[in-house]
Structures are given as C-alpha cells and as structure tokens.
Amino acid sequence: MTVPSQGRAVPALSLMGLLLVWAAAALITRDAQLLPGPWQLVVPFWSELSSGALLRHLGMTLWRVVCAFVIAMAVGVALGLAMGRVTVLDRWLDPWLVVFLNLPALVVIVLCYLWIGLTDVAAILAVSLNKIPFVTSVLREGARALDPGLDAMARVYGMSRAARLRHVVLPQLAPFIAGAARSGVALIWKIVLVVYFSAGRRASDFRSTCISSFSTWAWCLSTHCRSLPSCWRWNG
C-alpha cells in the first residue's frame, strides 16, 4: 500500500473504530431506548429514506443551514476585518462581541421566535446570530495579523481598494476564513437542531425526534453522514 492510499484509508478506519465503540457501548447498555446499536437503526433509517421524508426534510434543513452559513460568514468576515483594522471600532464593538459570544444559543433562539414568530426567517436569523460572533472573533485575529509591510507596499503603489482586498488582504485571511467556515458549518448544524427542538410543535422537519429513540438516532446518523466527505477532503 502506498503512503497516499494509507493516508486516505485512515479516516475510514477511524470511523470504523467509532462505530465499534458505539456498538460496544450499545451492547453494554443493553437498552435500545437509551442507546440503540448501529445495526438497530437500519430499518428505521430505511423506512424514513424510502418514504421520502428524510430526504425532503434534510433538504429543507440543508437549505436553512446554507442560508444561515452565508449570512454568518458574510457579516462575520466584514465585521471581523473592520474590527481588526479600525482600532476605534474595535474599542466600541469589543464589549458587544463579548456579550454575544457568551449569550446562550437557546436564549437567542427563543428571543427570535418570540419577536419574529415560528418562521424560517426567525430560525435562520437565530442560527446566524449565534454564529456571527464566532466568525467575527476569528477574523478579527486574522485582520490583526495582516502583514504591515504588504500594507505599506499597497499604499506606496496606490493599489485600489478592490485590488488590495483581493490580492493583499483576502489571501492573508484565507486560513482564518477556512477555519471559521470549517467549524462554522458544524456549529450551525448543531444549532439548527436546537432551533428545531425549541420550535416544538412546528418542527415538522425534525418530527422524528419526539417519536422514538430509534428514529432520533437514525436522523442524527443521516445528518452526520452529510459531514463525512469533509473528513476525506480535509485530511486526505
């Protein structure tokens, strides 16, 4: 086996290890209502999949995740860049950032539902508001670490704002944007599920959550399958 193929096999083997741990824990628990084994999810998973419900609701959830992700990244990157570059703005907004970073996700979710109602707008806004402070704080650190030498070069040669952003600033921020996006998708996915639970009676997209432990696990498994390709993409 060559070294690259070994590298590609590691995530698969690692996930198999996780499945084994899960199976072992299920066998020890011996209570499928608390922790069903992976083999016990095949039937409910197939049932949800074949009825079309799983894909339909998963599609809707993905759409909300994408909306919240785009909003959070756009606002967070702009705000983080501005705070990292403009000291006065940073002094004014830093206390706000600390407040929003520490505001429990559930509080934001409940307030959005109270103020806006049980709508998609409220759900997407709640998720975005939970994510924006995190993206902002990561990007602010990135903006603070920008190379002053390149800044000076761009200034001396009179580079336009657009050229500076595209060729000088964004390439330096790329690792920070990638980091915020990577952890952001995972965080948003988690918060979306909290939003569904909080919505209670209207959460038809996560309807199976209250039906049985089997379905809950089956749905959770399906949502995590969505993130698996990134294991190979980022580690391979």
Place this chain on the structure above:
Amino acid sequence: MADPATLGAARAPLARSMIEVAIRDKSFGAAQVLGDVRFALGAGETLAILGPSGVGKSTLLRIVAGIDSDYTGTVHASARRAMVFQDPTLLPWRSALDNLRIVHPDLGDKAAQAMLNKVGLGDRATVFPGQLSLGQQRRLSLARAFAGQPEVLIMDEPFVSLDAATAEEMLSLTETLIAETRPATVFVTHAPSEAARLASRVMYLAGQPAVLFAKVPE
C-alpha cells in the same frame, strides 16, 4: 559638529522638484525622532542618506513615501512613486509576473515580461516569490519599482543581506535602471561605497532628534 544642511533651500527651481521635504517634528510618543529635516530633489537626482542604526532613516523614508502621515511639516512628492523595501515585500501567493501586473494594472503582459527580462528573471515569470532566492526576490522588487516608470523612487537599504557578488550585480542593475528612468531617488544605506556610486548627493542623518548634515558629523 558640522552645520545642519538644508539642501532644499539651496535649490532654486523648487516648483520643478519631484520631492520637497520640510519636516519639523516626528515623534513616537514623547520621544522626538526627527527634528528639522529639509531637502528637495529634482528629476534624475539621487540622494543617499547615511547614518547609524536607529537614528530615524527608515522613518524619514516612510514619511517621504506617504506611508506615515503622523508628523509635523510638509512633504510633497510626485504621485508616481515607487519604493524598494528592505525586505522584498512581494505577494507570496502570486507569480513573479502577477507581482508586476497586480501592482501596475496598466502594464500589459508584454511590458511586464520585458521588465522581468531586464532584471534577469525572464524565465521565472510563472514561479512564486517563495521559489526565488533572496537575490532574485530583490531583483523582482526592483522590477516592480521601475515597471511603473516612477518619478520618485525611495529605496530602504536595497542591497542589505546579499553576498558581495549579488550585491554588486544588484548595484549595477539599479544604476542602469535609474539611468534609464531618471527618477528623483532618495535611498538609505550603511555603505558609503554604495552611496558614492549611486548618489549625486550624500547626506548624513544624525543627532537626537535627528537632522541632516552635509558632512559626516563629528
């Protein structure tokens, strides 16, 4: 100690100067770094500034280049200016050719390639700065500076950290490019030999706060 010199005052046609500097005060907090510093340069003139480390030479250049605007006094310099930094200060994520085209958007591909040929990097157009040696990066930095046909050229110890042969090569190249483009050039160096070779005038920055002297201050 020699008398502080005021080069600018001695030059009659100030209106045609490419650089006019009249700094009265530059401080960092309570520490005044630059005192009364005045000079003027016309097209084709080259002024070398020598002085001990930490005296404020780079600070003076940053003011002339328009990077630092927090000082008391006035500085007028043509908008068509270029700077060769102590570090090459290239865009590491763009190719050698793109480093010229991005900074000079009006420069066509042929002109950019011709500039690379001129500095001996014609066959390195597609490589990234990280794949070039320090000497090659310095040449690319020089190509970037001259690609815009600058009226004002500022150089901050452009030949530092190079071995003798590469420094000599860079010196000859800079000499040729300055002779072709004839910008008003102000540069900082620690080497009197570099100053004597490139400059039409040599000044010394010394004192605390630092001022310019026409001769080596005693």
